[in-house]
Amino acid sequence: MPELPEVETVLRTLEHMIKGAEIVSVKVIYPKIIEGDPEEFAENLKGEHFNVFERRGKYLIFRMDHFTLVSHLRMEGKYYVQQPEEPRDRHMHVLFDLADGRQLRYRDTRKFGRMFLTDLNYDFADFHELGPEPFDEAFCASYIHRFRKGKTQPLKSMLLDQSFVAGIGNIYADEILSACGLRPGRSCKRITKKDEENIVTETRRILSEAIAAGGTTIRTYTSSLGVSGLFQNDCCVHEQKICRRCGSEIHMKRIGGRSSYYCPVCQK
DNA sequence: ACACTGACCTGCGAGC
């Protein structure tokens, strides 16, 4: 599912494909994708250009001329840049006709994704109480120490909490905890200063490797291909049977309502 | 304040 690295890849691919493009009209087929009035959304985007491409957590941010377009892919949201006459299936929910004749299409089988317009200069720093970006220096061991103070929740839940750090989802949370040798169910109360440091380093290492891997797909895009980013193919624990490090059987447990994979030998 | 649960959706695979 799109997490920070995938969202970053989608953003850079779209920047490559549609930067500067003008919207001539918008068709909203499934209105619930749009927060607020879908007709106003479509009307406000007429004549707007895709000028600047930004990301905050898992949110895609497009600075236009008079508005900022914000899009969250949730689980299965994807963008396609196609010709209007190309066939489209029943999961294409929002269509943006571009002045150059192409069509930007938003596809989402489960209709979980959301998009909306806000002010052109909207500041996303404290948007939705999002925590720091993982690569921001504010995300550090002492920050983790302050954040977890008085809390008892499992480490897995803490990593998934977007107000703790922005952009981590279920897959990378499992991978980060695997790299740190910490079980997902371990209480955030019971970790050391060294663990806090490891969480910071491993989060950055895993996310940046994933971004680097996803970035390579930008060069091989085709206009009809869904812009969805690269999903992790080589996870150490998530949805794995055998631990890559020690060969033990990977366990799965539901933590905070999420399936969580871990190695009972490598992770304590 | 914190922690957990269910709703939102659809497709898919397991089990009967």
Place this chain on the structure above:
DNA sequence: TGCTCGCAGGTCAGTG
């Protein structure tokens, strides 16, 4: 074969 059921996952509202 054909049905039902449970699961997948990000976010938020609701509950304890």
